[in-house]
């Protein structure tokens with residue numbers, strides 16, 4: 322089993338968070354319309370995930386897709402079902418992965434479809450910068466022991482630019498938390514459907530199972 326040890330800057334430990342602190346942060350996020358005011362998105366409608374003190378696992382994606390925007394919960398589309406299967410293969414009790422995980426994303430509002438019509442538009446650097454304080458505040462309050470990074474943008478945000486092949490199937494240790502990179506779980510992903518890449522995903526699922534046991538996730 323491969324475990325890499327990439328050293329990252331030490332984060333400050335925060336005092337134990339309370340439900341009211343998370344509620345206050347989420348209220349600020351839900352009220353945000355900055356990207357709509359700036360003309361970046363058509364409709365700013367931030368997505369919120371319910372927090373519980375039991376969540377020591379955080380999952381960070383890129384941005385809400387159209388179904389997540391419409392239904393107002395993260396990974397509401399087919400990718401969510403793939404993620405659910407991966408979590409169950411890692412030993413999570415069926416039907417519990419959403420309540421055991423704090424689901425969030427780099428930006429919180431659907432960016433719209435890409436200009437070439439394939440898939441969703443990637444949030445721009447300005448949108449990422451505008452939304453980043455919310456993610457930083459969530460990291461401080463939730464204090465996850467494991468962060469599952471879903472997709473290249475989330476991986477790049479935390480670990481720097483690197484090919485998916487070099488990080489999927491690895492666990493990256495940090496003094497206060499671990500990072501587990503995963504590809505985007507879209508069932509139509511060409512990357513995901515290559516046999517050698519499925520092997521990497523299987524290895525990542527085994528590492529998730531290991532973390533679940535060791536960290537009591």
Ligand code: SF4
Pocket residue numbers: 350353354355356357365366367428429430448451452
């Ligand atoms: S993406 Fe983030 S910064 Fe932009 S409007 Fe939504 S919540 Fe606000």
